[in-house]
Amino acid sequence: MLVAGAAALLAQEPAPTRPLSFEVASVRPVVWTAGHYRRVEDQSRVEYRQISLLTLIRRAYPDDFDVLGPPWIRQGFYDVVAKMPAGATKDDIPGMLQRMLKERFHFVTHQESRMTKVYDLVVEKGGPKLQPCQVGDEPAQPHAGSQDNPPATGVCPSNHARTFDETTMSVTASTMTELARDLRTGTAWPVLDKTGLQGNFNIAFECEQDLGKTTVGLPSMASALDKFGLKLEATREPLEYVVIDSADRVPTEN
Numbered sequence: 001m002l003v004a005g006a007a008a009l010l011a012q013e014p015a016p017t018r019p020l021s022f023e024v025a026s027v028r029p030v031v032w033t034a035g036h037y038r039r040v041e042d043q044s045r046v047e048y049r050q051i052s053l054l055t056l057i058r059r060a061y062p063d064d065f066d067v068l069g070p071p072w073i074r075q076g077f078y079d080v081v082a083k084m085p086a087g088a089t090k091d092d093i094p095g096m097l098q099r100m101l102k103e104r105f106h107f108v109t110h111q112e113s114r115m116t117k118v119y120d121l122v123v124e125k126g127g128p129k130l131q132p133c134q135v136g137d138e139p140a141q142p143h144a145g146s147q148d149n150p151p152a153t154g155v156c157p158s159n160h161a162r163t164f165d166e167t168t169m170s171v172t173a174s175t176m177t178e179l180a181r182d183l184r185t186g187t188a189w190p191v192l193d194k195t196g197l198q199g200n201f202n203i204a205f206e207c208e209q210d211l212g213k214t215t216v217g218l219p220s221m222a223s224a225l226d227k228f229g230l231k232l233e234a235t236r237e238p239l240e241y242v243v244i245d246s247a248d249r250v251p252t253e254n
């Protein structure tokens with residue numbers, strides 16, 4: 001009877017709720033300047049410097065969503081600095097970003113599923129050629145992987161993708177999910193992680209924003225991925241879209 005009574009009491013207690021919003025958040029438009037990209041996510045804060053609104057939206061909806069919205073979401077850049085509430089983890093960041101977008105940009109959205117062209121990120125027949133890395137308290141600096149700023153041995157790079165112009169891009173990533181998300185920046189179709197690979201890896205490269213072309217001396221995207229034993233396969237799959245019905249280009253004041 002005591003056991004049954006205790007079970008009934010536990011069943012009546014509400015499940016613990018996760019933090020719904022940042023304690024405080026600063027969001028301000030900025031003019032893009034070379035070399036000032038920064039991304040930090042830890043238990044105390046998130047900090048995104050010169051992040052495009054499109055990239056911010058994709059971080060808020062990370063689970064195989066793509067985004068449909070006005071062209072300006074690709075062109076506007078922002079500095080976002082927010083304090084994490086007590087007990088929050090990185091898993092809570094997408095939900096808190098969604099709320100921030102609604103409150104500060106007055107986002108009105110809906111979700112819908114569409115059959116669409118996608119790239120599946122898969123492992124080549126010869127297997128992956130990936131170097132494991134360790135996630136430290138402070139990630140390696142953005143743009144690690146270039147000749148001028150190689151990543152430290154064994155340390156995971158910061159996750160970012162940056163297009164330099166209409167044809168070239170750089171990528172640093174430490175998981176397959178993040179790599180797929182970053183590759184989307186330079187491809188015509190969404191990229192889905194179908195590698196089945198878990199863990200953290202040191203991935204950093206510069207390439208053309210095209211699977212096959214090489215016009216400025218950088219490897220094609222296909223060649224860059226081949227060095228890691230990975231490739232993109234074109235297919236069609238149902239994909240969930242976040243459709244932006246309306247939003248403000250300038251966020252409300254901090």
